[in-house]
Amino acid sequence: MKRKVVVLLVLLLSITALSVYAAVPLFFEKHKDLESVRVTLNGNLITGDVPPFIIEGRTVIPLREVSQELGLLVQWNQKKDQVQIYKPSVNMVVINEALNRDNNKTIVEPQRTFKQGAEYQLVIYAEVDHVPTSQSFDSKIVLVSPKGEEVHSFFKNDSNYFSTNKNSSFKVRNLVAKGTFTELGDYKLLFKMKDFDSSNYVTLAEKVLTVE
Known part of the structure; x- marks a missing residue:
């Protein structure tokens, strides 16, 4: 009890x-x-x-x-008979590498505003700090439309585990998503991690991409 x-x-x-x-x-x-x-x-x-x-x-x-x-993770420590709460720090960089059809060159730049109907090739880099060492974390990055629908996942599998190093951190690199912005409004890139002893994913970071 x-x-x-x-x-x-x-x-x-x-x-x-x-x-x-x-x-x-x-x-x-x-x-x-x-x-x-x-x-x-x-x-x-x-x-x-x-x-x-x-x-x-x-x-x-x-x-x-x-x-x-x-945006906190909760872990029960049986040995110490205590609850441990973690606030991971997520630095997520979003690069658009869409093809410019006018000059047939690839644009590589951080971009937050897009035109409706524009094609995108988003590349994600993320670093997660302040999580327990020597553990694996089920994480995912998803793109959500202005209507709240998930339009792309940056991982092929439902479960994607990353292990922390001695510095209580891990990195996620070169995740690519291709598609077209069909809706007006704010798309959201969400970095999520499954909570300890729970089936729920917790949103740890968010980037907003505006389509005009």
Whole structure:
């Protein structure tokens, strides 16, 4: 019981853009001594196996769900009987190597604004720091359309593991995506990593590509 409570819940006295509203989820039918609350983070509702509640005037919320929303990774350390939280630092560079049909030359430059209908050949370089050493991490980079649809994955496989070195970091190089920007608006390049002991991928970095 101790582990379950520690892993899933954390007491937060104040978080920016965190608001609490009264509600009565089904969980509290079995725990009538607890006062339920509705918690949103940046407008997104926080839910979990154990919903947020108030006890003795303090608000308790699910640690993993809040951490994932904030771009944090949560790991349970069995030997130390403690929760470890990591905030990876991701430096992601996006290069467009699209062919210029006017002069038949390849343009190699960091580019964030594109014309609708333009062809692209995006090359991604990324370096991830501040993650545990001697471990493998399931990571992926995806391109998401303005409608929120995934239009390209920079990996062929669903699971792509990268191992950290002694400096608690790893690098991802020369990932290429080819296609055409068909929609107006903001496309997003998302770097995601699977959380410890979870099937969820956490977004650690984001680049916006605007199509006009």
